[in-house]
Amino acid sequence: MEILWALFALLMIGFIVGPVMYRRRGVIRQVAPGSPDAADPADYGFVRQELLDIRMPGPDQDLLDVLDLVQRTQDWRAASQLLAGTEADGEVRWQRVQAFAGAASLELQQRPGGVSEQPGGQWLRVWRAEAPKDAGGAAVHAEFLVQQAWRTAASGTDEFRIILEEARKACAEAALLAPGDPIPYIIELSIARGLAYPQQEFEQLWLKILDRAPSHMGAHLAALHYWCEKWHGSRDLAHSFAEAAASRAPSGSLLAALPLFAVFEHLPEVELVRGFYQSEVVTKAVHGALFAVQAARPDDPMLSHVRHLLVFFLVRSERWGEAMNQLVHIDGHVGALPWTLSADPAADYAVYRALAVAGYEANGGSPATLLR
Numbered sequence: 001m002e003i004l005w006a007l008f009a010l011l012m013i014g015f016i017v018g019p020v021m022y023r024r025r026g027v028i029r030q031v032a033p034g035s036p037d038a039a040d041p042a043d044y045g046f047v048r049q050e051l052l053d054i055r056m057p058g059p060d061q062d063l064l065d066v067l068d069l070v071q072r073t074q075d076w077r078a079a080s081q082l083l084a085g086t087e088a089d090g091e092v093r094w095q096r097v098q099a100f101a102g103a104a105s106l107e108l109q110q111r112p113g114g115v116s117e118q119p120g121g122q123w124l125r126v127w128r129a130e131a132p133k134d135a136g137g138a139a140v141h142a143e144f145l146v147q148q149a150w151r152t153a154a155s156g157t158d159e160f161r162i163i164l165e166e167a168r169k170a171c172a173e174a175a176l177l178a179p180g181d182p183i184p185y186i187i188e189l190s191i192a193r194g195l196a197y198p199q200q201e202f203e204q205l206w207l208k209i210l211d212r213a214p215s216h217m218g219a220h221l222a223a224l225h226y227w228c229e230k231w232h233g234s235r236d237l238a239h240s241f242a243e244a245a246a247s248r249a250p251s252g253s254l255l256a257a258l259p260l261f262a263v264f265e266h267l268p269e270v271e272l273v274r275g276f277y278q279s280e281v282v283t284k285a286v287h288g289a290l291f292a293v294q295a296a297r298p299d300d301p302m303l304s305h306v307r308h309l310l311v312f313f314l315v316r317s318e319r320w321g322e323a324m325n326q327l328v329h330i331d332g333h334v335g336a337l338p339w340t341l342s343a344d345p346a347a348d349y350a351v352y353r354a355l356a357v358a359g360y361e362a363n364g365g366s367p368a369t370l371l372r
Helices: 002-011 061-073 077-084 091-110 122-130 135-152 158-177 183-195 199-212 217-227 235-247 254-265 280-295 303-316 320-330 345-362
Strands: 021-024 027-030
Touching (some): 061 077, 077 091, 077 122, 091 135, 135 183, 199 217, 254 280, 254 303, 280 303, 303 320, 303 345
Antiparallel strands (some): 021 027
């Protein structure tokens, strides 16, 4: 299969109509779009690349409807009502807070404002001004500042630190408005990483989250970054954190998949060892994630996050059928790791999807044999 990965770098450039592969048993290579030998993702009902939604890892129609309304009318009230009606310590509320903050941050980036133009994201500023005691608005504002820091300022610069210090104060305000809410503390995890909290201070913050939401997958993913080698920990510390969380995960929890995220955070830049993706450490983490997916509730809001990362590892491991089984559940939305690390998440995802389809068909698979 060396030819598969030799072609991979070329395929990352992408095609306007999406990557297309030729398949014969045991052979995968690139062909021209429209070739009768091409493996076509559309045969499986997959969404065309240009229609993939890069905003979220999976569907949340209520959020999309409210986001559309808020951005169209610039009225924050619908966002406030949606958050007020969302379970306080759940994953959905955290994802919605991130989505509202991200929408405001992106608006501001696209429309920074000027003499004759109002800056984007004005609805969030009005929200905070008109409802200063709204816990949802306070949390969105704190997350907005965090995203602004990471989006607009280089890590370590004075501007970066100033914005994160402001975000830290905003987190404290949000925590006072909702003492039992873990989200202000989850937001602070990114601040802790950016401001390089000492480990003791970080662990005190982490205990506040565990007191409020001990099995919160989103919080664990945010904390994992701190313990990674590229930030303030090491490969061993990150893996120990992930393994400990997986070992104490309650039945049906996706925390059993956390070691796979730790492996992803420490992937070698160059694959020096042949068969790295078939190695014991990767295989063990993949099996843990597959088990977690099987045991999780079908409506678990973090399920899509795990499935997206599984697609990456299963394709790289040439486990085509298993990759296809994950794709049928997540296709249409690509707002998750690893695709969001790319400048073009939809194109990156489409490459892996095409590889999965081609590999599946090269080994005798077809739309008729794919279980849904």
